[in-house]
Amino acid sequence: MNKDVQDRFEQLPPQGRSRAKELRRLIISIAEQNQLGPIEEALKWGEISFSVAGGSPIRMDCKVSSPESFFVYFHCQTKLVDTFRELYPNLCAYHGNRALEFHSSEPLPSTELSHCIELALTYHKRKHLPMLGA
Structure with a gap:
């Protein structure tokens, strides 16, 4: 994990940090x-971002305006x-065509979220398929 990403993890509130680390493990495991090859971890727009060749980036964050959310x-x-x-x-909770919102204190729904992550990390192979081949 690069220093910028590690620093951003440390800036997250405790519940959000726990969810972020859980999501990171899930993304790495699915890749x-x-x-899918190496995962690039970086900060994009101040948010932790994960990407692989042939996939669509996944970002995550906690917002000051919604500290209970992840x-x-x-x-988009x-x-x-x-x-x-x-x-x-x-x-x-879905936000338009760009975000999923989870409550920071609740466990992530790993089965469904794993499927969503897999679809994102393999997006360019699937984008022409109805329902992304799901």
Whole structure:
């Protein structure tokens, strides 16, 4: 993990940091299971970002205006969030076509979220398929 990303993790509130570390482990695990190559971890717009070749970036953050929430962001010009909403209407609070919002003190729904992460990390192979091949 690079220094900027590590510093941003440390700036998150404790519950958000716990969710962020959990999500990071999930992303790394899915990338390894699917042999997607190296993961680039960086800060994009001040948010922790993960990307792999052939995938769409995934960002995460906690916002000062919503300290009880944990957000996972996806590129707004993809079909990702619309597909997630169709597949898992009760997964979380959806924000337009770019974000999923989870309560920081609740466990992440790992099964459904893992599927969403896999779709994002393999997006460019799937984007032409109905419902991204889900």
